[in-house]
Amino acid sequence: MxxxxxxxxxxxxxxxxxxxxxxxxxxxxxxxxxxxxxxxxxxxxxxxxxxxxxxxxxxxxxxxxVPPVQRQPPLPAHRARSEPAVMSDKSKLAAGVLQILLPFGIGRFYTGHTGVGLAQLLTSFMFVGIVWSVIDGILLIVNGGVDGEGRRLRD
Incomplete structure (x- = not known):
């Protein structure tokens, strides 16, 4: 029926x-x-x-x-915990310090973001890149970031 x-x-x-x-x-x-x-x-x-x-x-x-809502069954307890993400071999502290002490995009070259590093290097001659690099370095130290392959920077 x-x-x-x-x-x-x-x-x-x-x-x-x-x-x-x-x-x-x-x-x-x-x-x-x-x-x-x-x-x-x-x-x-x-x-x-x-x-x-x-x-x-x-x-x-x-x-x-109205079609019934398809609900996902809950994950088993052993899989519910988040699995550790693949971490980068690069350090967020090293990247941040390089950005602050050498404000020419050096920290971004270190993390593998060559495009951002080049932009900071080229704009550093107009002082904008230096401010940008210092702020970027502080943010890297505080918030962390990812390397050029999308892996989280290690602490």
Missing amino acids: GSDDLRVGTSEREAAVNILGDHFSEGRLAMEEYEQRVGAALEATTRGDLRPLFRDLPPPYPAFM
Whole structure:
């Protein structure tokens, strides 16, 4: 027996009428069409009688028309803990200190970010790159970062 063959009760019919009222208030249904659909909903005996009333309407729908939410089963306890990420062989402290003491993008070359390192080197002649490098070095020490391969810098 398919789901459209299941009989509906008063609560399902009333829910359908309420939802049709929402569509009517949004202007999706003209008064005459709304009245026809409400009449059909009140006379419905099965889900199959209600389904055509909503085929040309966007959500909301009656609950039986909404597909069930697929939930992921919880991970087993031994897998629930986060596995350690692959760490870089580069140090965030070394990268930060290099950025601060040699503010020409040296710390970024060390971490493998040659594009950022070149940008800091080229802008250092206008003093902007020096400020940028110092701030970047402080952020590397405080927040850490990743190397050129996307691995977290070690502490």
